[in-house]
Amino acid sequence: MFEIILGAISLGLLWAIMTIGVYITYRILDIADLTVEGSIAMGAAIAAFSIFNGMNPFVATCLAFVGGMLAGLVTGILHTKLKIPALLAGILTMIALYSVNLRIMGKANLSLLRIDTVFTPMENLGLSPTYSVMLFGFISVMAIVGLLYWFFGTEIGCAIRATGNNPQMARAQGINTNNMIILGLVISNGLVALSGSLIAQSQSFADIQMGIGSIVIGLASVIIGEVIFGTRNFFNCLISLVLGAITYRIIIALVLKMGMPANDLKLFTAITVAIALSLPVFKTYLRPIKKSMNGGDL
C-alpha cells in the first residue's frame, strides 16, 4: 500500500509539470488547448528516440522541451495569424502530431529498458527507482514553479495574464495580444512535452497512444488542486497544481487498488472532470433547497 502511494507521488510530480502547462493555457490564457494530447506524446517520442540512439538523456530531455514549444508555436500561428478557433487549432496540431510522432519513433512504441535516463545518476547514488524519480521530479517541479512565479510577475508575464483575462483591454494598453497568446502556447506545450519525456523515461518506454485523454487528466489535476488546496495568490495556485496532480495520481492508484478495471480509467476520469466542471450549476440548484431547510435565511 505504502509503495503504491509512493509510486503515485513520484508519477504525480512528473505529471505536475504537464498540469502547470495545462493551467497556463486553460486558466491564464483562457483557452482549452488540445495540442497537449500530441505534445506530451511528442516529448516522449523525441526523448525516447534520442536516448535510444545514444544521446545524453539530459540533452534529449531539453530537445523534447524544444519540440513541445514548436508544437505550441504551430497552434499559436493557426489560431492567431490564420484565425482558426483555438479549440480547432489545437485539434489540428494534435492530429498532425500523431503522424509526426510516428515519424520520430519510426514505430508505435519504443522501449528504454536497461538504457541510461535522467534518473540513472540518482539510482547510481543508491536510491531506488521510485525515490530517484521522486527526487528528480521534486527538483524539476520546484525549479519550474520558481521560474514561472518570476516570469508571470515580469512585464511580459503580466501582459500574457492581461491578454487571457481581457484581450480588448490588453490591446487598448498597447499589448500585442496575438504574440502573447503564441508565447503562452509555446511555454505551455514546452512544459507538457518536458513532462512527457520524463514520464517516458520513468516508465522506460514511449508509446504513440500515451497522449490520449491527457488533457482531461490535466484539467482534473488543475480542478482538484484549486478546489482542495486553494487559489489565494499565484504562488499558492502553482503549489496547488502540483499537489492536485499528485492527489489525482493517488486517487487513481487507490481506485485501481480497490479493483476498478484499468480499462475503465478514462471513463472514471471523464466523469470526475464533468462533475467538477458542473459544480457551479449544481450549487445554484442546491441553494433553494438549502434555503428552505434553513428556514429561508441564507
Added chain:
Amino acid sequence: MLVIKDIEKKFNAGTVNEKVALSGFSLSLTEGDFVTVIGGNGAGKSTFLNCVAGVFGVDKGSIQIDGLDVTKLPEHKRSAVIGRVFQDPMMGTAGNMGIEENLALAYRRGKTRSLSWGISNKEREIYKEYLSHLDLGLENRLHAKVGLLSGGQRQALTLLMATLKKPKLLLLDEHTAALDPKTADKVLQLSDRFVKEGNLTTLMVTHNMRHAIEHGNRLIMMHEGRVILDIKGEEKQQLTVEDLLKRFGQVSGEEFANDRALLS
C-alpha cells in the same frame, strides 16, 4: 492633432446585409479640443471611434494623429498614443488582476515590455498618489482584484489608466451610459478634470444631449455615417437641448429618434 479624411466603412460588404456605417466622414481636431459626439442609434458614432482606435480598419480614407498616419497601424500600436474608456465598465480593466497591476499595465502603454518586474515599489507610491485624487478610497486597496469594484469605480480606474501615460488622443465611448445617474455625473466630472489638467484632445461619444451640451468646447452630431452638425465656441456655450433637436430636424429632415437621448 487628429485629422480624418474622407473615411468610409462598410460592414458585410457585397452581401444583402451590407451596411454603410461611415461614408465620406471627415473631421479635424486641434490640440486641446474636447469634442462631444452625439447622434441617433446606428448613426456610426461607435464605428467612428473604433476606426480611430484601430479596432477595425477603414475601407477608404486616412486617419492621422499628430502628423502620424495611423490608417494601417494595428490597434495595439495605436494604443501608444490613444487612451480609451469603453461603455462597458468590465471592458477597460482586467478583473482578475489587482488595481496596481492594472495601473502598471497602463503605465507601460507604448513601451516595449521586457523581463523586468511588472511593477516596482516606486510606481506603487505614484499610483497611491493618483488613486487618492479619485476620492474613492482605492489608494488603500492596491492589491484588491478589480473584479471586486463597482461599475463606477472601474470606470474611474479605467479613466485614470487611460490618462496615466498622457495620450495624444482620449476616446470616451459612452463611458457613463452603463452607470446610474449619480455615478455617471461623478465619472463625467472626473473626465472633465483629467481633460483640463492634461489639456487632452478628447472625443466623447454620448447618448445624453445634456451631457453633450454641458461638456467640451465643440459638439458634432452624426447621422447616417457623416457629420451633419458641427457647433463650436460661443455658439456651443449657448446651445440648448431644444436648439439641438430643432437643428437636427432642419439638417436631416427627420425627427430625432432616440428615446434614450431625449429622456435623459
